[in-house]
Amino acid sequence: MFETLSQRIRAAVDKLRGRGRISEADLKTTLREIRMSLLEADVNFEVAKAFVNAVQEKALGAQVLESLTPAEQILTIVYEELVQTLGGEAKQPTLKSEGNLWFMVGLQGSGKTTTSGKLAAFYKAKGRRPLLVAADTQRPAAREQLRILGEKVGVPVLEVADGERPEVTARRLREHLTFDYRDLVIVDTAGRLQIDEALMGELAKLKEVLRPTETFLVIDAMTGQEALGVSRTFDERVGISGLILTKLDGDARGGAALSARYVTQKPIVFAGVSEKIEGLEPFYPDRLASRILGMGDLQTLLEKAKAVELEGPLKTPGEITLEDLITQMRQMRKMGSFADILKMIPGVSRALPPGFTVDEKAINRLEAIVLSMTREERRDPRILNASRRKRIAAGSGTSVQEVNRLIKTFEETKSMMKSLAKQKGRGAFRNPFGR
Structure with missing residues (x-):
C-alpha cells in the first residue's frame, strides 16, 4: 500500500534536488503535485487541502526559499506533517489489571x-x-x-x-x-x-x-x-x-x-x-x-528480526554453509515478504524501481534446490559433481543450470565476505545467512 503515493510525493520533491535556491512559484508547484498525489490516493479533499496548507506555512516559516538544501527541508516538513496527520505520537489502548x-x-x-x-x-x-x-x-x-x-x-x-x-x-x-x-x-x-x-x-x-x-x-x-x-x-x-x-x-x-x-x-x-x-x-x-x-522503517525491521531470533553466533566466512542459507531464508519469511523487508531498510526503498517485487517463485525454487541436497552436499558444495547436480535438479523440479547458478552465487558471496574480512582486519564475521 501507499506505493503510488510514495512515488508521487518523492518525485515532486526530487525535482527540487540539486538547486541552490528555489522560488515561491517552485514551492507552490511542488505542493500542488503533492496535493494531487494525496487526492489520487483517495485522501479526502479537506484533509489534503489542510495538509498542503500546513506544509506551505511551515516551509515559508522555515525560510526554505533561502536554504541551500530546499528539497531536504521540504521533505522533512512533509514527513513531520504526515506524522501529525496520522496521529502524532503512537498510542496504545489503556489496560487495567482487570475489567x-x-x-x-x-x-x-x-x-x-x-x-x-x-x-x-x-x-x-x-x-x-x-x-x-x-x-x-x-x-x-x-x-x-x-x-x-x-x-x-x-x-x-x-x-x-x-x-x-x-x-x-x-x-x-x-x-x-x-x-x-x-x-x-x-x-x-x-x-x-x-x-x-x-x-x-x-x-x-x-x-x-x-x-x-x-x-x-x-x-x-x-x-x-x-x-x-x-x-x-x-x-x-x-x-x-x-x-x-x-x-x-x-x-x-x-x-x-x-x-x-x-x-x-x-x-x-x-x-x-x-x-x-x-x-x-x-x-x-x-x-x-x-x-x-521511502525513508525505510528500520525500527520495525529490527523488531521483526528480534521476534524471529535472526541473530546467531559469529561464524567465519569459511564456515558458512547452504544449511545456514536455508535456515535464514525461512526465518526471514516469518518477517514478511522479501520485497517488504527490503523496503524497510533506509535508503534501499528509494533505490528500488517503481513497482519493484521479488519473485517469490524463484525463492521457492532456490529453497527446493537446497532441500534436494544431502546434508553432506549442503555443508560442502565442492563435492557436487555432474551426476549429483543432475539428481538435485530432478529432485527439485529445476534445471542443472539453476543449480549451477545457485552454487556459483553462493561461492562468490563467500569469497566476497572473506575479502571484506581481510580488509577490515577481522577474524570473524557476523553470518548474514543464519546461525
Missing part, C-alpha cells in the same frame, strides 16, 4: 471478526487472559469463524444466541467470568453492508448495557472515501475511542489511513498487515510516514 472490555464495531466485511481473533492472540502472547464474545448474530458464519479463531489461538469464545437481549448477554458474561477469570474481553459485534438505523440502535443498546472500556472502529483500508462517512457516523452514533485499520498490506491507495484519523481525531491503535493470525501490529505514525516517503 477490560473492548467493543469491536464496523461495517460487515471490514475485518472485525478476524481482528478480534488477532487481538486475542496479540495480548495472550503478552500474558493476558482474553475472552472472545461472538455477538455478531447478523452474519451466519461470524460465530463459527470466531470459534475457529478462538481454538486456533487457545482463547475461549462466549457465543451470543440469536435474538438474545443485551441484558441477557451481560448476565451470561458475568456468570462466565465468575468461574473462568479473564482480564480482557473482546466483543465482536454485528455489522451491515452499509450503515442503517437498526445497526446503530443495536450497537448503542449493547454498549449501554456492557459499558466497554474501549470501542474500536475497524476500517478496511481499501474502502477509500467511504471510510470518512463510516468513521464520522460511528463516532457520532456509538462513540469510538480508537481506530484499527485492516488490509494495510493490500494494493489500495490508502487514503483511509490518512483521512479517518483526521475526521474522528481518534488515534489509530493497530494495523492489520497480513492475513496471518500474527499479522496485527501496533500503529506508529512516524514509521508509516517514513515508509510513505
Whole structure:
C-alpha cells in the first residue's frame, strides 16, 4: 500500500534536488503535485487541502526559499506533517489489571471478526487472559469463524444466541467470568453492508448495557472515501475511542489511513498487515510516514528480526554453509515478504524501481534446490559433481543450470565476505545467512 503515493510525493520533491535556491512559484508547484498525489490516493479533499496548507506555512516559516538544501527541508516538513496527520505520537489502548472490555464495531466485511481473533492472540502472547464474545448474530458464519479463531489461538469464545437481549448477554458474561477469570474481553459485534438505523440502535443498546472500556472502529483500508462517512457516523452514533485499520498490506491507495484519523481525531491503535493470525501490529505514525516517503522503517525491521531470533553466533566466512542459507531464508519469511523487508531498510526503498517485487517463485525454487541436497552436499558444495547436480535438479523440479547458478552465487558471496574480512582486519564475521 501507499506505493503510488510514495512515488508521487518523492518525485515532486526530487525535482527540487540539486538547486541552490528555489522560488515561491517552485514551492507552490511542488505542493500542488503533492496535493494531487494525496487526492489520487483517495485522501479526502479537506484533509489534503489542510495538509498542503500546513506544509506551505511551515516551509515559508522555515525560510526554505533561502536554504541551500530546499528539497531536504521540504521533505522533512512533509514527513513531520504526515506524522501529525496520522496521529502524532503512537498510542496504545489503556489496560487495567482487570475489567477490560473492548467493543469491536464496523461495517460487515471490514475485518472485525478476524481482528478480534488477532487481538486475542496479540495480548495472550503478552500474558493476558482474553475472552472472545461472538455477538455478531447478523452474519451466519461470524460465530463459527470466531470459534475457529478462538481454538486456533487457545482463547475461549462466549457465543451470543440469536435474538438474545443485551441484558441477557451481560448476565451470561458475568456468570462466565465468575468461574473462568479473564482480564480482557473482546466483543465482536454485528455489522451491515452499509450503515442503517437498526445497526446503530443495536450497537448503542449493547454498549449501554456492557459499558466497554474501549470501542474500536475497524476500517478496511481499501474502502477509500467511504471510510470518512463510516468513521464520522460511528463516532457520532456509538462513540469510538480508537481506530484499527485492516488490509494495510493490500494494493489500495490508502487514503483511509490518512483521512479517518483526521475526521474522528481518534488515534489509530493497530494495523492489520497480513492475513496471518500474527499479522496485527501496533500503529506508529512516524514509521508509516517514513515508509510513505521511502525513508525505510528500520525500527520495525529490527523488531521483526528480534521476534524471529535472526541473530546467531559469529561464524567465519569459511564456515558458512547452504544449511545456514536455508535456515535464514525461512526465518526471514516469518518477517514478511522479501520485497517488504527490503523496503524497510533506509535508503534501499528509494533505490528500488517503481513497482519493484521479488519473485517469490524463484525463492521457492532456490529453497527446493537446497532441500534436494544431502546434508553432506549442503555443508560442502565442492563435492557436487555432474551426476549429483543432475539428481538435485530432478529432485527439485529445476534445471542443472539453476543449480549451477545457485552454487556459483553462493561461492562468490563467500569469497566476497572473506575479502571484506581481510580488509577490515577481522577474524570473524557476523553470518548474514543464519546461525
